[in-house]
Each structure stands twice: as structure tokens, then as C-alpha cells.
Amino acid sequence: MLYIGVDLGTSAVKLLLMDENGKIQNIVSKEYPLFFPHPGWSEQNPQDWYAQTVEGIRELTADCDKQQIAGISFGGQMHGLVVLDEKDEVIRPAILWNDGRTEKETVYLNEVIGKDKLSEYTANIAFAGFTAPKILWLKENEPENFARISKIMLPKDYLAYKLSGVFCTDYSDASGMLLMDVKNKRWSKEMMEVCGVTEQQLPTIYESYDVVGHMKADVAEELGFGSGVKVIAGAGDNAAAAVGTGTVGDGMCNISLGTSGTIFISSSSFGVDDNNALHSFAHADGHYHLMGCMLSAASCNKWWMDEILKTKEYAAEQEDIVKLGENQVFYLPYLMGERSPHNDPKARATFTGMTMDTTREEMTQAVLEGVAFGLRDSLEVARSLGIRIERTKICGGGAKSPLWKKIIANVMNLKVDVIESEEGPGYGGAILAAVGCGEYASVEDAAGKLVKVIETVEPDAQLVEKYEERYRKFRKIYPAMKELFQVLAE
Numbered sequence: 001m002l003y004i005g006v007d008l009g010t011s012a013v014k015l016l017l018m019d020e021n022g023k024i025q026n027i028v029s030k031e032y033p034l035f036f037p038h039p040g041w042s043e044q045n046p047q048d049w050y051a052q053t054v055e056g057i058r059e060l061t062a063d064c065d066k067q068q069i070a071g072i073s074f075g076g077q078m079h080g081l082v083v084l085d086e087k088d089e090v091i092r093p094a095i096l097w098n099d100g101r102t103e104k105e106t107v108y109l110n111e112v113i114g115k116d117k118l119s120e121y122t123a124n125i126a127f128a129g130f131t132a133p134k135i136l137w138l139k140e141n142e143p144e145n146f147a148r149i150s151k152i153m154l155p156k157d158y159l160a161y162k163l164s165g166v167f168c169t170d171y172s173d174a175s176g177m178l179l180m181d182v183k184n185k186r187w188s189k190e191m192m193e194v195c196g197v198t199e200q201q202l203p204t205i206y207e208s209y210d211v212v213g214h215m216k217a218d219v220a221e222e223l224g225f226g227s228g229v230k231v232i233a234g235a236g237d238n239a240a241a242a243v244g245t246g247t248v249g250d251g252m253c254n255i256s257l258g259t260s261g262t263i264f265i266s267s268s269s270f271g272v273d274d275n276n277a278l279h280s281f282a283h284a285d286g287h288y289h290l291m292g293c294m295l296s297a298a299s300c301n302k303w304w305m306d307e308i309l310k311t312k313e314y315a316a317e318q319e320d321i322v323k324l325g326e327n328q329v330f331y332l333p334y335l336m337g338e339r340s341p342h343n344d345p346k347a348r349a350t351f352t353g354m355t356m357d358t359t360r361e362e363m364t365q366a367v368l369e370g371v372a373f374g375l376r377d378s379l380e381v382a383r384s385l386g387i388r389i390e391r392t393k394i395c396g397g398g399a400k401s402p403l404w405k406k407i408i409a410n411v412m413n414l415k416v417d418v419i420e421s422e423e424g425p426g427y428g429g430a431i432l433a434a435v436g437c438g439e440y441a442s443v444e445d446a447a448g449k450l451v452k453v454i455e456t457v458e459p460d461a462q463l464v465e466k467y468e469e470r471y472r473k474f475r476k477i478y479p480a481m482k483e484l485f486q487v488l489a490e
Contacts, residue, residue, distance in 0.1 A: 001070040005430030008049060008076035008156050015056040016426035020439050022450035030056040040100035043093035046082050046158045053159055057223055066224045071433035073232035075240025075425025076156025078176040081134040084151040091145050095134045102133035113194055121190045123182040123272045123280040132178035135195045152201050156234055164213035164231040169203040172239035175281035182282055183270045206233040208284035209435040209443055232436035235284035240428035245393045245419055246451030248285040249444045253389045257398025261297025263378045265290045271385045277341030278381050285443040292340035292378025297371050298398035300333045304367045318403045321365045325466025329353045329362045330474055331370030340378050346489040352477055368404050372411040373474040391415035395422045410463040418455040
């Protein structure tokens with residue numbers, strides 16, 4: 001049988017066709033516009049997502065036996081606000097995860113409602129990107145649109161609704177709305193009251209691998225599919241990507257070195273740290289996960305190489321870096337502020353410790369180490385909750401650097417596993433579809449059989465010790481700079 005995974009991203013929808021053995025048969029990508037109606041705003045038309053998805057599915061399945069297609073599922077950009085009226089028409093363009101208009105609403109939630117209350121209601125505090133602040137913004141600034149709302153949904157769930165007619169979401173994606181009681185996996189009555197919405201306006205919540213319905217007859221006919229194609233709930237992009245890297249079950253970890261950096265830790269039990277430094281969300285495997293998100297990761301290296309050194313020879317710049325764990329130069333990786341664990345939009349990047357004999361290589365090394373130290377900050381929060389981790393998967397553009405992987409292994413004191421195929425949320429979506437269709441007994445079963453480790457970078461005891469000392473010094477830099485960052489931002 002064949003399974004479709006849909007990765008609904010910010011710049012494009014990426015579609016993947018997988019067989020029952022996990023082999024990728026085809027990949028198609030379709031772009032759509034992104035709109036910035038005001039500085040700091042970011043919007044898209046949900047109709048564009050659906051149109052390009054349907055077109056992409058048509059192209060994806062052009063050369064296969066369409067009767068073999070058993071199910072479709074999704075990984076999607078999180079936090080976006082999609083609102084429909086009683087006629088199921090989109091009321092206004094979707095407000096996306098990277099939209100910055102809700103600073104006032106975020107402050108209101110964190111300071112007036114209060115972080116303690118938010119954590120009690122949802123296990124998280126408010127961030128500008130989350131959905132609840134967007135609802136409050138709409139209520140305040142577009143009351144006529146707010147009054148028309150019949151359905152509130154997340155981006156990928158708009159696709160599921162158009163394909164199946166079922167108004168649904170899943171626990172992992174709903175966790176990022178600030179409307180769900182994550183611990184008890186239900187909508188929070190308190191947060192609905194704060195936002196002025198009712199449960200009728202919110203979708204039914206499913207596990208990511210649950211079948212929510214079947215593809216509507218007219219859609220299936222249009223695509224040339226059979227009548228029994230199942231639509232599976234899917235997951236938020238980070239949870240779907242974690243499924244695609246096999247980061248499921250208890251105590252598994254994945255580090256993503258993309259433009260931003262994430263450390264994703266799956267857990268069989270619910271946990272939340274005292275300061276809400278990490279996101280505490282439901283996971284696509286039916287359990288939970290903690291996630292730290294740093295806003296600049298591989299983008300720090302890109303900035304250093306492209307803008308400062310003016311070179312595209314990334315690998316060549318790393319060739320002469322040999323003295324690991326001995327660098328006297330430190331780099332704070334906060335080019336765009338920071339999210340986890342400090343949640344400080346005013347934080348900035350710094351170099352510390354240069355002398356007259358500091359070399360180009362030491363500066364480059366400091367950038368790579370600074371990102372690793374920043375990710376370790378989030379790992380330490382997870383460790384403070386008693387979570388024991390011995391190894392991690394690694395993915396993203398930065399994971400192509402052998403040196404960076406070695407630095408991460410020793411800074412974290414973790415075995416770092418490289419997987420055979422990294423296809424992100426689309427592959428995770430296809431796996432969820434296969435689980436939903438009964439091809440595998442569980443998400444863990446599927447990931448265990450389909451995700452292959454091809455390389456492991458082991459930490460070196462001596463290097464670990466050296467980096468432990470460096471990390472202790474790194475940890476002191478941000479607290480010393482924090483007040484100054486506030487002054488500089490004035």
C-alpha cells in the first residue's frame with residue numbers, strides 16, 4: 001500500500017509518497033506566496049495551501065497505482081490562526097507562527113492573567129507566535145471578523161477539513177495554541193474564557209495517528225483515488241519531524257541544526273519545568289515531549305561565513321580547527337533574541353574573550369561552540385526534571401558538518417546518531433498515515449522499523465571534561481549581560 005505525507009511549510013508544501021516498507025517513491029514541492037501587510041506581520045491565504053496541495057498530490061501520484069493509496073496525513077507549520085465563518089468561508093488571511101503583531105496581547109497574558117495561571121491551565125506561557133494571543137488581537141482589532149468566527153483551526157487542519165469534511169486537530173499541534181490543557185489533553189475552559197471563544201468553535205482533538213475520516217468522494221474522484229482513502233490527524237511540524245527521525249518513546253532526543261535550533265525530547269510522562277523555559281507539549285506518539293527552541297542556530301554560522309568572512313567555503317573554514325575544548329573565545333548565539341531557555345527578545349549575540357592573538361579559526365570555532373552551549377542550556381532544564389538522555393539524533397543543515405557533530409557530542413556528553421534519510425515532517429506524516437491504516441502497531445513500532453542509523457559520533461571523555469569547564473564559563477555570560485541588553489534596546 002502507499003501513504004502520502006504532507007509537510008505544510010511557510011514557503012511551500014512538500015508532499016511525499018511512501019510505500020509500506022518506508023521506501024520513498026516520490027517527492028513533490030509546491031510554493032505559495034507569503035504576505036507582509038505591515039512590518040512584522042506575516043500572513044498566507046489558506047486557499048493557496050489547499051490549491052497547491054491538491055495540485056501537488058496530483059503530480060505526486062501521477063505514475064503510481066492510485067488504488068494502492070491507503071491514507072494521507074500531515075505535518076504542518078504550528079500556531080497559525082485560521083478562522084472560518086458559518087458557510088465555511090475563510091474570514092481573513094491566516095496569521096502565521098512568525099507574525100509579530102501580538103506583543104501587547106502576549107504581555108497581557110503573561111503579566112495580567114499571569115505566567116503561573118497560564119502554566120496551570122496549559123503547561124506553557126505565552127509567546128507572540130502562539131495562537132491564543134492572535135485570537136485576542138483579532139478580538140481587539142477586527143471585532144467584526146471575530147464576531148463571524150464559526151471554526152478556529154490550525155494550518156494543517158484546514159487541509160484535513162477540506163479533504164475529509166471533519167473539523168479536527170491533534171494533541172501535538174493543539175499544544176502550541178495556548179488553549180489546551182496539555183497534561184489532561186483537553187481544551188482549557190479557563191483559556192477559552194480568557195480568549196472569548198467556545199468549545200463549539202474549536203475542533204475535536206485526536207491522537208496524531210487516529211483516523212479522523214475518509215477523503216470526500218468528490219475530492220477522491222477528482223484525484224482518481226479509490227473511495228476508502230483514510231485521512232489521519234497528523235501532527236505539528238516538530239512532532240512530525242521527530243516521528244520521521246525516530247524520536248519517539250521515553251527519553252529519546254533529537255537536535256535540529258536548522259536556521260533555528262531545537263532540542264526535542266520525547267517522554268512517556270508529562271513534565272513541566274518551574275520557569276517554563278521549555279515548551280511542554282503532547283507528542284505524536286501518544287505521549288509527551290519537551291522542546292527547547294533557540295532562534296539562531298545554523299543561521300549563526302551562515303551569518304558569520306556569508307556576512308563577516310564573505311565566503312561560501314564553509315567546510316574549508318573548519319579544516320584548521322583542531323584544538324577542541326581549549327578555545328578562550330566565547331560566542332552568545334542570540335542574533336535574533338532568544339526563546340529557550342531565556343525567553344528574551346532583547347538578547348543579542350556577542351563575542352567575549354578576544355585578545356591580540358585571537359585567530360580567525362578561534363572565532364569560527366566559538367560560533368559553532370556557542371550554538372552547542374545554547375542548546376545544552378535547554379538540555380540542562382530537561383535534566384533538572386529527572387529526564388535521563390544518553391544519545392540524540394541530529395538533523396538539519398548544520399548536521400552536515402563532521403566538526404559540529406563532534407562538538408555537540410562532547411559539549412552535551414551524548415552519543416550523536418545520524419540517520420539514513422532525513423525528510424522531515426513529510427516523512428513523519430507518511431509514517432502516521434501508515435500507523436493509522438494499521439500497517440504498524442504503533443508509532444514506536446513504525447519508527448523502530450523504518451528509521452535507520454548510519455553513523456554514531458561518540459563523546460570523548462577528555463574532551464567532555466574540557467567542555468564541561470568551558471560550559472561553566474559560558475553560562476555566566478548571559479546573566480552578566482542581561483541588564484545591558486535591556487539598556488541597549490531602549
